[in-house]
Amino acid sequence: MNHRRSYFILPILCLVLAVFSGCKEEDDTSYKVPRLMVETRGVSYGGMIGENAVLPVSGTKIAVDKEPVVTEFDIYNIEMVKVDLGLAIMLEVSERGERSLYRTGVTHKGARVVLMINGNAIGASRIDETRPRGTFYTFVELPDDELGQFVLDVKESIAKIQAAR
Numbered sequence: 001m002n003h004r005r006s007y008f009i010l011p012i013l014c015l016v017l018a019v020f021s022g023c024k025e026e027d028d029t030s031y032k033v034p035r036l037m038v039e040t041r042g043v044s045y046g047g048m049i050g051e052n053a054v055l056p057v058s059g060t061k062i063a064v065d066k067e068p069v070v071t072e073f074d075i076y077n078i079e080m081v082k083v084d085l086g087l088a089i090m091l092e093v094s095e096r097g098e099r100s101l102y103r104t105g106v107t108h109k110g111a112r113v114v115l116m117i118n119g120n121a122i123g124a125s126r127i128d129e130t131r132p133r134g135t136f137y138t139f140v141e142l143p144d145d146e147l148g149q150f151v152l153d154v155k156e157s158i159a160k161i162q163a164a165r
Contacts, residue, residue, distance in 0.1 A: 031157040032117050033072050037064040039111040053114050053121035057141035069104045070097040080151045091136040098134045
């Protein structure tokens with residue numbers, strides 16, 4: 001009698017496990033994770049350079065540090081803005097991100113800050129002056145008609161990442 005019961009319970013248990021294992025909330029690969037990386041200039045002593053970031057349209061290669069200047073936890077808003085030269089991206093950062101951008105601007109004047117999404121470079125901006133407090137502007141190498149949806153996707157990702165923190 002016990003063997004018959006175990007043959008009946010085993011398939012039900014497997015079915016329940018299969019159903020619940022498919023109930024994963026959401027795949028993290030759908031997130032668009034923004035980070036700001038600074039260009040490394042000079043000689044690479046001991047592997048200080050993290051990688052070469054390559055912009056998708058121009059093919060510009062930029063050697064960047066291993067560690068981000070600003071992470072997704074310090075970016076609290078992204079907007080598409082119209083400036084004299086066209087459409088750009090504006091990132092609003094926390095106080096910690098603001099201090100980090102300021103220090104980077106002082107120590108790396110003339111270098112570029114690269115906007116990375118999921119480890120892929122999509123835009124770069126040269127550090128040539130003190131930036132407005134708490135904001136970072138850059139042009140991105142995306143078509144203008146895709147820019148609006150891109151901004152919405154990054155906003156949603158930032159909200160989900162910070163809520164899960």
